[in-house]
Amino acid sequence: MDNTRPKEQSVHRLHIDGYASDGSGVARLDGMVVFVQGGIRGEECEVQLTHVGRSALWGKVKQIITPSPARTDPQCPYYGRCGGCQYRHMDYAEELEAKRIRVEDALRRLGGAEVTVPPVLGAAHIDRYRNKAQFPVSPGPRIGFYRSRTHQVVDVEDCLLQSEAATRLRRAVKQWMQTWSIPGYNERTRTGLVRHVYVRTNRAGRSLCCLLVNGRGVPRQSELVAALRQAEPGLAGVVLGINESHSNVILGEHYRTLWGEDFLSDLLCGHRFQLSVPSFYQVNPDQAEVLYAKALEFSGLTAGETALDLYCGIGTISLVLASRAGMVWGAEVVPQAVDDAIRNAQWSGIENVRFLCADAGEAARRLAAEGVRPDVVCVDPPRKGLAEDVVNTIAAMAPSRVVYVSCDPGTLGRDVKRFAALGYTLRKAAAVDMFPRTAHVETVCLLSKLNAKQHIEINLDMDELDLTDAEKKATYQEIKDYVLEHSGLKVSSLYIAQVKQKCGIIERENYNKPKSEDAKQPQCPPDKEKAIEEALTHFGMI
Structure with a gap:
């Protein structure tokens, strides 16, 4: 047994010299990396170790010896207990620099790219910016957010990131549950009824509320609707989502409307979008416009070119690209999202866009059958990034440019390296702060093909390509x-x-x-x- 190794709960004076991907400070102790919760770059701190691993240590700030000028009051009573925010202990300028460093490090270290990421495009509003809340519910009832790295629900009366409408509707659901003894869901025993309270708001101040339940209905339905309508004057509809799966999936398998409408409409980048409960839509519309403008800039599209937007969702990026391109094809595997995308294009009077209900492989096959070769492929995948087969599929289409919109620098760096092996080089990157006060950051990258004599040809059998399992x-x-x-x-x-x-x-x-x-x-x-x-x-x- 090695008695020289640091022990859990021991306290050490450390210098914070950087940041980890989860927002923690990074220090060194006896040659080992220490991830310090609440640490800020440049600080000397007394750090208490909370976990000792074989090659890394974890700790929390016990006392600040030399505080950073960037240190601030979190101004949230739940900070440190709720896992939602990671940067409330520092000012916004330091947060943006921490995110810039993280993106640049991922692209260099994981992506193998020599790139300098410019200053992050910050938000004008760092509180009350989210247009969607998904509150987990547990017995009690407790309605709020998960404690960091757990599924223990912290009961949160008000979240500074969420809209005030979401706060009012959450409170109304909790009072309804208490009044009528409606049980919250117990993940361990898989019993109880209410799993999540979902609230979506738009820029006009209208809201949609959905209860995700472990069952086919709810008791006291009329009382629920009455409580929600009284709590929120801007309520547009109440929806019930059925989720009886034994998994961590939030959204339902089926939906039915209890009152009002089952969708909202919103304006983004000058276009009107219809949003149903399962539709993907950026949670910060102001910053989404910044992000999509950067994606359009990087695309370099001209009126004679064709673009393919993979993972197009309800068509947000597709419609933005259509303002410059000759033709845009959007591909999405969720049928309801495709229906919304078609309707959104019709509402905006955009005729040079078509939508396919297909994954990447199917989209490639159908476009090839019609003789379509995209000049630009744009991807905005989920946090897990692109499956390796999808990277191969995109390269097989031989677009001159790939615009990659990412919400996870780690998987982005991995995919940049995969594209580089297939002849696509990272030309430039820009980070956009879509989620102030949290460790998340969005990045837009432009990858362009090497010249025709240098690029690598890929022979891909489209008939045998099936990405369904690979993407899961x-x-x-x-x-x-x-x-x-x-x-x-x-x-x-x-x-x-x-x-x-x-x-x-x-x-x-x-x-x-x-x-x-x-x-x-x-x-x-x-x-x-x-x-x-x-x-x-x-x-x-x-």
């Missing part, structure tokens, strides 16, 4: 990259397989099974098991 799960390398990016730990494929098997998500025989029944196989250490489980949760696998 992360590869072992993706899990390794995520763990390294977010915890500083290196994990083996064997350890990942062990954790997947323990979680019940491995359906094949362990490929690292010992040849002898008596052979001893290394077992995944607890700190790496925890980090792998966080990665599996991040990729929606558990």
Whole structure:
């Protein structure tokens, strides 16, 4: 046993010299990385260790010896307990620089790109900017947000990031549950009724409220509707979402309207959009306009060119690109979102856009059958980034430019490296602060093809390409990259397989099974098991 290693709960004086991807400060102790909750770059702090791993340490600020000029009062009673915000202890300028460093580091270290990221495009409003709230509910009832790295619900009366309408509607649901003894959902026992309270608002001050429930209906339905209507004068509709799955999925399998309308409309970039409950729509419309303007700028589209917008959702980026392109094709796998996209184009009178209900492979096949070769491909994937087959599909289409909109610098860096291997070089990047006070940041990258003599040709059998399964799960390398990016730990494929098997998500025989029944196989250490489980949760696998 190594008695020289630091012990949990021990206190050490450390210098904070950077930031981790989750907003924590980064320090060094005896050659090991220490992730310090609440630390700011340049500070000397007394840090109490909360977890000792094999190759990294975690701690929290116990006392500040030399405070940073950027340190501020969080002005939120839940800060440090609720997992929503990570940067309320520093001023906004320092937050933006922390995010810029994170994006640049991911593109350089994971993407292998020599790039300098300019100052992050910051927001004019850093509070009350979110147009969508998803409050988890647990027995009590407690309605709020998860404590950091747990599924323990912190009861939050008011969140400074959410609209005041969301606060009023949350309060009304809680009072209705208390009055009529409506049970909150218990994840462990899979019992109880109300799982989430969902509120979407638009720029005109109208709101849509949806209850996601573990059942086919709710008791005291008329009382619920009356309570919500009384609490929020701008309420447009009340929707019930059915979610009886034994998973962490938030949204429902089916929806029905209890009162009013089941959608909102909103204006973005001069276009009107219809938003149903499951529709993807950026939560900060002011910054979304900044983000999409940058994507349009990077696309360099001209009137004679064709663009393909993958993961187009309800068509927001597609309609923006259509203002410059000769033709835009949008592809999305969610049928309801495609219906919304078609309607949104009709509302705006835009005729040079078409939408396909298809994944990347199917979109490529259908466009190829029609003789369409896009000059620009734009992607705005979920946090897990692009499956490797999707990168191959895009390269096979041979667009001259790829515009990549990303909400996760880690998976963006990984995909930039994949594109580079196929002849697409990162030309420039811009970061947009879509989520002030949180560790999340959006990035837009322009990747362009090398000249015709240098680029790599890919022979891809479109008839055999099926990305459905590939997009549902992360590869072992993706899990390794995520763990390294977010915890500083290196994990083996064997350890990942062990954790997947323990979680019940491995359906094949362990490929690292010992040849002898008596052979001893290394077992995944607890700190790496925890980090792998966080990665599996991040990729929606558990």
